[in-house]
Amino acid sequence: MKTLARLWPALDRAVFIATAVLLAAIAVTRVATAGELQFSASVDQTTVGLGEQFQVTLTVQGEDMLSVPAPALPPLPDFSVLGSTSSQSTSISIINGQMKKQATVNFIYVLSAKHLGKATIPPCKLAYQGKNYESQPIEIEVVKAAQGQAAPLPSQPGMPPSRAQVPLEGNLYLSVIPSRKTVYVGEPVTVEVSLCTRFQISNGGWAQMPTFEGFWAEKIFDADKFDFQRRTIDGKAYGVSLLKKVALVPLSPGVTAIKPMAMNVVVAQSSRDFFDVFGSTQTARIESKPVTINVLPLPENGRPKEFTGGVGQFTMTASLDRATTTNSDPLNLTVRMSGSGNIRMIGKPELPAMAGLKILDPETKDDAHASGDGVRGSKAFRFPIIPQSDGKYVIAPIEVAYFDPQSKSYRTLKAGPFEFSASGSATNAPLTEATGLRVLGTDINYIKPDASALAVTSMDPPWWPNLLYLLSLGMVGSALWYRGHSERLMSDRGYARKTRSSGLVKQRLKQAEKLLRKHDEKTFYAALTQAVIGYLGDRFNIETHAMTNEQLRAALDHNQVRPETAAAVIEIVDECEIARFSPGMLEHRDPRRLFEKTRDTLGRI
Amino acid sequence: MATLMLVLGVALTPLQAYNHGNTLYAQKDYAAAVSAYEAALEAGTVAAVHYNLGNALFKTGRIGRAILNYRRARYLDPRDSDIATNLNFARSYRVDKMLAVPSPLARVLDDVFHQLSRRGAAVLASVSCMLAALLLASWIVKRWTALAIAASLCALVAMFGLITQQVWASEIAERPAVIVVPEVSALSGPGEEFKQILLLHDGTELRIREARGDYRLVQIPGSGGGWVRKDALERVYR
DSSP: OHHHHHHHHHHHHHHHHHHHHHHHHHHHHHHHHTTOEEEEEEESOSEEETTOEEEEEEEEEEESOSOOOOOBOOOOTTEEEEEEEEEEEEEEEEETTEEEEEEEEEEEEEEEEOSSEEEEEOOOEEEETTEEEEOOOEEEEEEOOOTTOOOOOOOOTTSOOOOOOOOSTTTEEEEEEESOSEEETTOOEEEEEEEEESSEEEEEEEEEOOOOTTEEEEEEEEOSSOOOEEEEETTEEEEEEEEEEEEEEEOSSEEEEEOOOEEEEEEEEOOSOTTOOOOEEEEEEEEOOOEEEEEEOOOSTTOOTTEEEEEEEEEEEEEESOSEEETTOOEEEEEEEEEEEOGGGOOOOOOOOOTTEEEOOOEEEEEEEEETTEEEEEEEEEEEEEESSSEEEEEOOEEEEEEETTTTEEEEEEEOOEEEEEEOOGGGOOOOTTTTOOOOOOOOOOOOOOOSSOOOOOSSOOSTHHHHHHHHHHHHHHHHHHHHHHHHHHHOHHHHHHHHHHHHHHHHHHHHHHHHHTTOHHHHHHHHHHHHHHHHHHHHTOOOTTOOHHHHHHHHHHTTOOHHHHHHHHHHHHHHHHHHHOTTTOSSOOHHHHHHHHHHHHHHO | OHHHHHHTTOOOOHHHHHHHHHHHHHTTOHHHHHHHHHHHGGGOOOHHHHHHHHHHHHHTTOHHHHHHHHHHHHHHOTTOHHHHHHHHHHHHTSSSOOOOOOOHHHHHHHHHTTSSOHHHHHHHHHHHHHHHHHHHHHHHHHOOHHHHHHHHHHHHHHHHHHHHHHHHHHHHHTOEEEEOSSEEEEESSSSTTSOEEEEEETTOEEEEEEEETTEEEEEETTTEEEEEEGGGEEESOO
């Protein structure tokens, strides 16, 4: 106790000195940093509507500012100042053991533009502690104000800007924009559905989902939250959020409409004062207008028969998975169409029918995705081919046609031909199990060998057999006749005699002539008589044994011998008789003449 | 030799063409062999050439034309086993399987009366007939029994020849033909506007019943018929 009392005057003195030093230090530091200010200007939007309110914020930042005067706004001939306010904040930070105190003062001015076009907010000046600071100039673009906008209410300085009650009509809508309004059947059209608003939207949801009847829809993009971008539409500033992007492929020709779709949104009718978080809200239902798409039918004339429904730009590749097959294993022919267009709607290509091949229905696989400018991808058709028998097969080239809406014409793509060979078909291997031999395969027998001459045989039958037939007929006919003849010979005596007559008489006459030469007159005359009588008898089938002259005459008559011939015969016979039996009676005997006469006469009978 | 002649641009004689075709076939150049054999046929119809041509056509996948040539070869030489085997083989390769199976009796008769070619049967029939006539004539005159027996035998042989000839002639009269295109449809009338009633493939054998313009009314034994374009088929016997 006593020690503390004795030290008191020393302590008192130390404290005083310390405080003085501290104050001095502070003063020094303050003097050293005083004058370092950051002064900047900013606006809350650089594109404003005519007569619309917007804020200009002048920010003064510095350390340990004692008091900052309001900066002087430069003369603003293009704007009218509607009000101002200020706010201040300080922050203390200790960095590296050093305490730093940062102060920020915001001077907020509410302005509105007076003229359309580009306007500039000139630099603002600030004078502080002997120093002059300037902010950077700001460019403002002034566009036409929205209709129905309430006139900006002038507000007094110091008061926060008033909340303008803006109606929804025209300031909040759903836009449905197609990339084209006229397309062909099968040609994709990209449609963007966006929410356009000039208000703050705090929430929203679909009241009526888009259905896209009459189209095949491929999703490109679906938004899961709002993302407003600043756009200028019809000269006004809007916030636009893309909600949905689809590629629509029209299915049939005609005028097809995209039916209206609707959304429920929660509009925040608040001011643009970022520090004012409490605003009034309003729920609105907005509906889009129907959009008509004119769908043209694909042209009929010039449409090739290989057209399979593809509309767009395509290429085609085709390949066989193997070049040989055994045991009737199937091969696969894959035809792939790639490109952009209505990929999913391309029909299967027609394969030409082939003898000995069984082509089954194809398996299809499509791989398409919708992108910004349409639908791209590919579609593959896989045809299983089963050969029925062995051999080498060639599949004719495959042709597929598609319609190109850009050139408005049909184009044909071609791939092939394809070759493959099949062996060891199960259907054509007759196994000879009976002999126990293992049959490895079957084939046709080999060709005939080389020849030294070609044995040409005509396809038509020869002509000469007909001759032989005639000959045969002739032979049989003559045999039959012969047979008849000989039978008659045997049965009919008269006929037989007659047949023999000429031969006999010739014989007898010959004999007579011999006798004549021998001058055997007696026998000659006898032979002559015999020849004549014998001939007549044979000829007319008369019994000539001891025939009298009268009988002779009668026979000649009966058989219609001519009178002069008959007379001659009688004469001959008489002469012979006289010569034989009364040789003295005949004076002139000319046997030779008689002989000739006989021969002559008999020849006439 | 033949190749040299071809290179020199000299036309081959039919015999050379045939032998050259054989060489090409052995080298597996079947398409060229077909042309060579067709050139050989300029000399006339030869069984060996038709057979070889059938083989070459079969190897190039022309089943219908192969069957045509095998049938022509068979007409000229019915007893050749190679021709018969290959004809059956080619028939088994066609797409339209024939459902009608002939009865065993029909098959036996068919075999018996196809032992001779038409030409051979004609020769045999006429010669036997003449022999028989001769013997008959002799018997008529001489009345020996042996002659009668011999004559009867000859007559039988002649009859056999005549029947064989008639069997071939009736086959030709049917106007048989073969489809020679991979696929064609038979229509209900002679024109493309008529309804399609049957689908026919390469190698199907049929008969032509009527002709009208460019179309032929065909009948498939046991299956029915229709009108087919005439360039889709070829007649076996021209």
